[in-house]
Ligand code: DX5
């Protein structure tokens with residue numbers, strides 16, 4: 001399977017989102033990655049449901065919603081109402097992760113779990129067969145434009161082994177500091193989906209950069 005690219009809207013021009021979403025529609029991007037922050041789980045606040053709803057009206061690509069919030073289970077209906085394809089919750093924010101994953105699936109979305117840089121891959125052993133996707137954070141969540149944590153490549157390899165051993169069909173997504181240098185290492189290690197914010201939106205032609213990342 002060819003890897004997927006999920007550009008992170010956090011690095012787009014918030015004063016002119018429609019232009020950036022039209023660019024995403026024209027581009028080879030597979031999904032659009034949306035980062036929701038609550039100022040509690042992470043030390044930053046981004047945007048919320050009214051913004052996602054407005055985006056979903058004009059975006060033709062499936063929405064990959066990454067919730068960096070406490071108690072994400074409270075917002076399953078709100079995420080569903082935006083038309084999102086994937087609802088991504090943090091392992092560290094869910095003491096009852098198995099239940100949350102079932103609820104996301106019952107609501108008609110693809111359930112995904114995200115792990116922070118300090119959370120080991122082996123903790124996913126008992127949930128790996130239940131999820132559509134695992135997102136490995138390769139920076140500490142909360143901000144775009146941070147430096148890639150090299151150890152993330154090892155985590156992708158470990159996760160690939162866990163998926164293969166268990167017969168899980170989960171996709172491996174990586175988020176944070178992904179660029180034209182780090183992307184090949186991640187793909188080589190077994191990543192299926194690359195999230196990139198600054199490495200796409202801060203280039204002269206984001207559409208061309210998406211094409212280049214897609215052809216790696
Ligand atoms: C960070 C977010 C990322 C962020 C990545 O907490 O989860 O999706 O937008 O930004 P870059 O690609 O610039 O590191």
Ligand code: ZN
Pocket residue numbers: 008033034035066175195
């Ligand atoms: Zn993200």
